[in-house]
Amino acid sequence: MIRYTPSNQLTLELFKQPFEHTLDMNNRWVKLAALVPWDALANIYAKSLNPTFGRFSVDIRMVIGALIVKHKMNLSDRDTVAIISENVYMQYFCGLKSFQSKAPFDASLFVDIRKRLGNEKFDAFNAEIIRRYQEVEKGKSPKHDQSPNENNSQSGTNSTKPNHGTLKVDASVADQYITHPTDLKLLNTCRQESERIIDALYLQGDFTKKPRTYRRVARKEYLELSKKRNIDTKQIRKAIGKQLRYLDRNIGTINTMLNVFEGKRFPLPKSDQHLFWVIQHIFSQQHEMYAQKKHTCEDRIVNLYQPYVRPIVRGKDKAKVEFGAKINISEVDGMVRLDHFSWDNFNEGGDVALQLERYRELYGYYPELFLADRIFLTRENRRILKEKQIRIVGKPLGRPPKEELNAYQKRKLKKERNQRNHVEAKFGQAKNGYRLNQIRAKRSDTSKSWISAILFIMNLEKLFKTAEKQMAFVFYFIFKGIRKLYNRIFCQKPDVNLILGYN
Secondary structure, X not given: OOOOOOHHHOOOOOOOOOOOOOOOOOOHHHHHHXXXXXXXXXXXXXXXXXXXXXXXXXXXHHHHHHHHHHHHHOOOHHHHHHHHHHOXXXXXXXXXXXXXXXXXXXXXXXXXXXXXXXXXXXXXXXXXXXXXXXXXXXXXXXXXXXXHHHHHHHOOOHHHXXXXXXXXXXEEEEEEOOOOOOHHHHHHHHHHHHXXXXXXHHHHOOOOOOOOOOHHHHHHHHHHHHOOOOOOHHHHHHHHHHHHHHHHHHHHHXXXXXXXXXXXXXXXXXXXXXXXXXXXXXXXXXXXXXXXXXXXXXXXXXXXXXXXXXXXXXXXXXXXXXXXXXXXXXXXXXEEEEEEEEOOOXXXXXXXXXXXXXXXXXXXXXXXXXXXXXXXXXHHHHHHXXXXXXXXXXXXXXXXXOOOOOHHHHHHHHHHHHOOHHHHHHHHHHHHHOOOOOEOOOOHHHHHHHHHHHHHHXXXXXXXXXXXXXXXXXXXXXXXXXXXHHHHHHOOOOOHHHHHOOO
């Protein structure tokens, strides 16, 4: 059977609206709104605002709610504002008192929000979510006026508390959403931008003749090589040399044209000034590598518009070199925190002491078990873990022990080792589900906020699933108790001895 509604039978005037009815309490946004500690998150966000100067800000709940909607649904800034203005449940989640078709704020405000919220603010957000998670897991009512650190400090000193819990750590790269960098492609982009700057200067100055740039010839030579499938290294080197000479000529032309504006207002905006500064650095690096016939240099720039991105050698099968920020995270009971963020490569083994202290500050005690890769288990880190009486699961240093483990110890060791896969799974969830491998922010600080927001949403999802599971258990035990009571009253078997009259 086929069902179809013709286009001439569906008009906007005859469309029935459900707004006269109440909202569905089982909707996911309604349930999530009841779990989020809005007041605590608003207090954290308000610290980045001036309470006595400037116009009134957008409602803080709307800001935090829009960030959650954006990263939970993997939307762009414009799509996030559009979908909030179209969805009544999302408007309820963001704190609106009634439905409105008008956009809650302009999409460009997301850039300012990401500037205000760095890793520090999102880490404080995560601390509140972790505290809420512990309350939900234990079935307690929330108390939003107390932070985890305050709860820990009231119950006693940290030194008297025994170690408890499992800390899992790992590092990865959050790839920036940029084109795959090659030397030839990077030089061609710099050449095109230098030609645009020359055109802008020519329109503003009193020049009798426009400088020659050979842009048509340079573009033709680049396209002829880029269209080939099999390219020889000699052809690549020859093409790079040509692009370097074109770019060198354009840089000299720009400096000559800027001298004409001496004593006058500088003709280039700040964005083009920064771009020209980056172009000169790229030319210097590429010329050095070309002259010395090498492919590496210090602080190598791989993208003209995001010069802070560095190539990070990882040695993975899929991509041996990744381009983005390297992050080191810690995971406890499905909750993750960002411990180290850097655009340059670093040894994640040096963060163990910091991660242990951050664990103690949040929970009030050190972990009982530490799970990590070999790179984390250095001699110094093993000494620190031993001093704090933290057990590790890894290959011991020195010769293997003479006494072999029994079957129970082997099963327990294997089970504990497999728990380290949880933090690996968190990276997979972040990259496949929330696009941690496609960071689309254009600035260094906003990229950091973008990455921190993804980890915050993952913790929020864990909180939501745990709350759903707890409610399912509650309903299950209620149903089980009612069923037992019903069976006891109505389905109890008769006493045969009582019926026959025997005592």
